[in-house]
Amino acid sequence: MVDTPTADNRAEPDITHTNPAAEATWFGHPRQLARLFTTEMWERFGYYGMRALLTLYLTKHFVFGDRAATGLYGGFTALVYLTPLIGGYLADQYLGSKRSVKFGAIIMALGYFTLCFGGEAAKPYAMIGDQKYPVTVVTANGADTQYITDAGKRLKIQGNSDQSVSLVGDDGKVVRSLPKGGLEPGGDRSPFFVTLMLIALSLVSVGNGFFKPNISTMVGSLYATDDRRRDSGFTIFYMGINLGSLGSQIFCPILADTFGWWAGFGLAAAGMLVSYALIQFDGGKLNGYGEPPARSGPDRAIPIYIGALIAVPVVYFLFTNLMNQAPAAPGSGFVGYIMSLSLMGKLLFGTFLISIPGILIWSFMVGDKREFQMMLAAMVLIVFNVVFWTLFEQAGSSLTLFADRNTDLSVFGLFSISAPQTQFFNAFFIVALAPLMSILWVSLAKRGLEPTIPIKFGLALIGVGAGFLFLVWGTKFVGPDFKIGIWWLAGLYLIHSVAELCISPVGLSMITKLSIARIVGLMMGVWFLSISCAQYVAGVVAQFASVETVGGQVTNLKVSLDTYTGTFTTIAEVAMALGVLLLLLSWPLKKWMHGIK
Numbered sequence: 291m292v293d294t295p296t297a298d299n300r301a302e303p304d305i306t307h308t309n310p311a312a313e314a315t316w317f318g319h320p321r322q323l324a325r326l327f328t329t330e331m332w333e334r335f336g337y338y339g340m341r342a343l344l345t346l347y348l349t350k351h352f353v354f355g356d357r358a359a360t361g362l363y364g365g366f367t368a369l370v371y372l373t374p375l376i377g378g379y380l381a382d383q384y385l386g387s388k389r390s391v392k393f394g395a396i397i398m399a400l401g402y403f404t405l406c407f408g409g410e411a412a413k414p415y416a417m418i419g420d421q422k423y424p425v426t427v428v429t430a431n432g433a434d435t436q437y438i439t440d441a442g443k444r445l446k447i448q449g450n451s452d453q454s455v456s457l458v459g460d461d462g463k464v465v466r467s468l469p470k471g472g473l474e475p476g477g478d479r480s481p482f483f484v485t486l487m488l489i490a491l492s493l494v495s496v497g498n499g500f501f502k503p504n505i506s507t508m509v510g511s512l513y514a515t516d517d518r519r520r521d522s523g524f525t526i527f528y529m530g531i532n533l534g535s536l537g538s539q540i541f542c543p544i545l546a547d548t549f550g551w552w553a554g555f556g557l558a559a560a561g562m563l564v565s566y567a568l569i570q571f572d573g574g575k576l577n578g579y580g581e582p583p584a585r586s587g588p589d590r591a592i593p594i595y596i597g598a599l600i601a602v603p604v605v606y607f608l609f610t611n612l613m614n615q616a617p618a619a620p621g622s623g624f625v626g627y628i629m630s631l632s633l634m635g636k637l638l639f640g641t642f643l644i645s646i647p648g649i650l651i652w653s654f655m656v657g658d659k660r661e662f663q664m665m666l667a668a669m670v671l672i673v674f675n676v677v678f679w680t681l682f683e684q685a686g687s688s689l690t691l692f693a694d695r696n697t698d699l700s701v702f703g704l705f706s707i708s709a710p711q712t713q714f715f716n717a718f719f720i721v722a723l724a725p726l727m728s729i730l731w732v733s734l735a736k737r738g739l740e741p742t743i744p745i746k747f748g749l750a751l752i753g754v755g756a757g758f759l760f761l762v763w764g765t766k767f768v769g770p771d772f773k774i775g776i777w778w779l780a781g782l783y784l785i786h787s788v789a790e791l792c793i794s795p796v797g798l799s800m801i802t803k804l805s806i807a808r809i810v811g812l813m814m815g816v817w818f819l820s821i822s823c824a825q826y827v828a829g830v831v832a833q834f835a836s837v838e839t840v841g842g843q844v845t846n847l848k849v850s851l852d853t854y855t856g857t858f859t860t861i862a863e864v865a866m867a868l869g870v871l872l873l874l875l876s877w878p879l880k881k882w883m884h885g886i887k
Contacts, residue, residue, distance in 0.1 A: 319523050320512040325575055327527055329568045330505050331534035333395065335561035338717070339538030340402055340494070341367075342710035343546055343554050345690050347405075349839065351551055352484065353412040353477030356836035358613055360687040364829010365612040365634050366491050367683065369605060372638070372822040373499025375815050378507070380500075384590045387504035387511070387580030388569065393595060394504070395566035397497030402559035404490035406552040412479035416447065416840055418468065425475075425840055433771070434843040440465075447473070449838055449845030451852070475840040485606075492605035496598055508580040525728070528795075532720045534561075539714035547708050608634045638823050645816050646673070653806060661806050663882035667744075668804040668813065670879060671797075672820045674747055674872055678793055679824035680831060681754050681865050682786060685713055687832035688857065689779070695837070695844050696765075696851045698773040707776070715780050719787035727791045743800050743886075744879040746792045748872035753789025755865030757782040758858040765855050772847040803886045831861070 316324040344366070348359035381390035414425040416438055423438040425447070436447040438457070445457040445465055453470040509527050513520040538561060546554030569576070582589075612632040631639070646669055653665040693699065694709035701707060734740040741749065764778030797817065805813040835857040837850045844850040 317526070319519055319526065322512055322576055322579060323509065323523055323526065325568060325572060326505060326509050326512075327530040329391070329565050330527060331530035332561045332565035332568065333398070333501060333505070334531045334534035335538040336398065336402055336558040336565065337494075337498070337538075337562075338535035338713075339542030339558040339561065340405065340555060341686050342539045342542055342690075342713050343551065345687050346694060346710060347408070347551055349691070351408055351411050352479050352487070353414050355475065355839060356691065357833045360691075360832035360836070361615065361829050362491075362609065362613055363687050364826050364832065365609060365632070366495065367686070367828070368634065368638060368822045368826035369495040369608070370498050370502075371818055371825055373495055374503040375499075375818060377499035377501075378503035380594055381504045381507065383583065384585070384594060385500075386582035387507045388576060389580075389582065389591060390500045390504040391508070391569055391580070392566060393598070394497040394500030394502075395562060395569065397598070398494050398501060399497075399559050399562040399566060401490045401493030401497060402555055402562055404486060404493060405555040406559070407483070407486055408551055409480050409483035409486075412477035414475065414477050414840060417474040417476060418472065427843055436840045436843055436845060447840050447845050449849055451846070451849055453838065453849070455845065473840075475838070488606050488609045489602065491609060492602045495605050496601050500598070504580065508576070511579050525724075525795075529721065529724065532717045532724075536714055536717035536721060539717060540711055543708045543710035546710070608632070635826060638819070638826050642676075642816075642819055642823050645819065649813070649816065657806055660884055664804045664884060664886065665806060667879045667882040668801060670875065671744065671747055671800060672817060674751065674868065675793070675797060675817070676820045676824045676827070677865070677868055678747070678750055678754060678789075679821055680827040681758075681861050682790065683825055683828035684832060684861070685716060685783075685786075687829060688835040688854070689782075691835070691837075692854045693779060696768075696773050696847060696854060697776055697779055698771070699776050701776065712776070712779055712783075715783035716787055716790075719784050720790065723787055723791060727788070742876060742880050743796055743883070744872060744876035746796055748869045748876060750789040750793035751865050751869030751872060753785055753792065753869075755862040755869060757785035757789065758862035758865070760785060762855055762859050762862065765851060768851065772851045800886075804883065831857075834860075 315321060345359055345363050348354045348362060349356065354362070377390060377394065381387050385393070414427070414436075416423045416425050423440065426437050426439075428435050428437065437444050438447060439445070440457070443459060443465070445459060448456045448458050450456060455468040455473045456464045457466040457468070459465050506524075506527070509523060510520070513523060538558065542554040542557050545557050582591075612634050615632040615635075616630060650662075650665060650669055653662045657665065690709055690713065693712045697709070697712070699706045699708065699712070731740055761774075761778055761782045764774040764781075768774050801813050801817050835854055837844050837853050839845070
């Protein structure tokens, strides 16, 4: 998962009167860590539970096509990692971390509760020429079949490998053949409930900006600057993130399948309220931590809260602009593609493409040769970081759709899990493997064999490619239903989790070590901006795996399988090639890092 916690040393508590070692501890750490650990665990329970459902909610309940659904998913997750830049600044300057966390929790809970009100499911239809035909979906033996009724006859919609469509009668004979584009799927959905859904995502995006950076800041404030327990404290905190996501990705889909989408989102909202209650009713345990900075003048909390609520319609506008994005015209090239991006895409990429060379030019002008080389190494690794998370974050979009359409979700024939629940594999493997990977790095370090940061980044890229290759290998063993066994998907997540542990824990540490001291905060912002860009591009990449659907279901599972196989193969080839390139660059990068490990 991308949720690597951050420490902010700008608001250290006054500990001159207290010997921290004399205080009651929790596993050798300040007891306040237990409450912050649990607060974060329940917040991530809500977020990842909602995220596990989101793509399928868009395709099945609102009957959006793959392109619209994955694009919106990518834009949403991009904003989730962009808004903390603003929320962190406002907390540092005005609100303090504690008030920011509580306000963010309330706004996010409101967003999750709003998602519960999705209204009646959209009614799918098919346009053939100027004629509109209602579509019915029939489920039998675990498979969905789409039908239209024409002149009193029920006709099955059958997609073909050349992207044409055949309308087949009950006797198995083709009644009518339609060329590519001859059938246009759609859905009659309520504009009101679509608006409500986008408002809910906007609330979550804004609320997360206040919560995410500042709960980590509070963890950092538990320790003195030179306290050696700090890194292990954040490791414990990171486990809370994954424990929360592990639980929600199991239980939220169960409720959604059993009672309806509203129940899954409702459980996410309940988790968020528990998180809020833990920080609001702390019994004085967090007194002195995350308090507002000492400033003269009136308290600006109320204007900031009002401004945050005003930002919700701004984010809503970005989402609607994203959904109305038209693809680039054929032959328009790279410039045409950039111009066709949504406003959100232009803002993200414009800021990123300006900040990278801009900071390097500034570093060259004001720093010495050593500082410039270290900054250059940091920027190279930041660019490769975008690539890693772009490919890794297919989990919530294309991989979830693949699990729904082309994966046999039976576990040893004893029971089956749902497509959203497959996302729990990543959290499970992170919890299981993180201690082992930590022991491995320490053991290698004692022998002087621990890989450098660039080599770890390169291995991570090769790993994410290897995971997709493993899944593609599994497609060679599909049965007549064009579905692979669930263990191939589990194997992908196992490989991806190992890759994540090679890059995620060291990234932020790398930024603080390589950055010129005067702009560490700015560089941290660029790091999160890179992750935000990666989330957006992940949505774009998922669009290349888009499959023609009618009524939220694919019309030809073989075409679906071939589409995913082709896209995942390309992803694997690109990832592994760039990973090898980074390994080749590791020697000059190591030289530029001047001993930083």
